[in-house]
Amino acid sequence: MQPVSRREMLGSLGTLAVAGGWIGLTPDEVVAQESGGSGKALREYSLPPLGYAYDALEPHIDAQTMQLHHDKHHAGYARKLNKALKGLDAVRQKGGSGEFARIRTLTDALAFNGSGHVLHTVFWKNMKKHGGGQPTGSLARMLDRDFGSFDRFVKHYSKAAGTVQGSGWGILAWEPLSRRLLVFGAEKHQNLTMWGSVPLLVTDVWEHAYYLKYQNQRGKYVAAFWNVIDWDNVAERLSQAMRLTG
Ligand code: MN
Numbered sequence: 001m002q003p004v005s006r007r008e009m010l011g012s013l014g015t016l017a018v019a020g021g022w023i024g025l026t027p028d029e030v031v032a033q034e035s036g037g038s039g040k041a042l043r044e045y046s047l048p049p050l051g052y053a054y055d056a057l058e059p060h061i062d063a064q065t066m067q068l069h070h071d072k073h074h075a076g077y078a079r080k081l082n083k084a085l086k087g088l089d090a091v092r093q094k095g096g097s098g099e100f101a102r103i104r105t106l107t108d109a110l111a112f113n114g115s116g117h118v119l120h121t122v123f124w125k126n127m128k129k130h131g132g133g134q135p136t137g138s139l140a141r142m143l144d145r146d147f148g149s150f151d152r153f154v155k156h157y158s159k160a161a162g163t164v165q166g167s168g169w170g171i172l173a174w175e176p177l178s179r180r181l182l183v184f185g186a187e188k189h190q191n192l193t194m195w196g197s198v199p200l201l202v203t204d205v206w207e208h209a210y211y212l213k214y215q216n217q218r219g220k221y222v223a224a225f226w227n228v229i230d231w232d233n234v235a236e237r238l239s240q241a242m243r244l245t246g
Contacts, residue, residue, distance in 0.1 A: 044082050047075045048121055056129040060224040062213045070124065073208050077116035084109035115189035119169055123202050128230035139235040146181040154226065160185040161222050167206040170222070173197035174238055176245035198241035201234045
């Protein structure tokens with residue numbers, strides 16, 4: 001593998017705004033950076049801005065759904081993720097066995113709300129006004145390699161997303177151990193996925209994502225989703241994932 005200098009890494013990732021200013025730092029550098037000032041402040045998760053108007057994805061995804069989904073549902077996952085972390089902090093500080101009985105519930109809340117926060121954060125960026133079409137360049141070639149063709153990928157992904165049992169997500173992910181793309185149908189936010197894989201393209205198939213416009217017709221919503229995808233964002237995420245997990 002061609003070595004990548006820290007300067008090159010920082011330069012190429014600087015515009016992606018995924019993790020603030022820590023990429024390329026050592027663990028000690030990160031700890032030192034965050035221990036300055038008023039001491040060990042809890043690092044809070046927050047709702048990222050949508051990045052476009054609520055009605056930008058009309059007619060495929062309606063404005064009211066986008067507003068409720070981003071401002072209420074996603075905000076709730078970020079809030080409950082912070083709450084779970086604060087709860088775990090309190091348990092460790094108090095240390096009694098009564099307090100430790102809360103570990104199971106808080107750990108479940110961490111996985112559920114944390115995964116929900118991550119996937120929604122990716123989801124908003126995967127879409128744009130006047131999106132759709134097909135990917136080009138290296139992403140297109142990798143989809144061809146791993147799924148046979150773009151059309152076969154679309155059929156595979158649509159079926160996986162459409163048949164998630166209950167609430168969940170269709171997910172195209174980069175899997176670094178085998179260096180290939182995989183499709184998952186995750187249940188809730190955190191189940192039926194594979195450790196280490198990085199979500200590149202995700203489709204929320206919880207009813208809150210489509211029920212106002214499509215009611216029980218999840219398949220129609222998944223079909224419409226192909227018209228709002230920002231393939232440049234998906235390609236950028238693939239390049240970023242490959243650099244960070246190489
Ligand atoms: Mn959702």
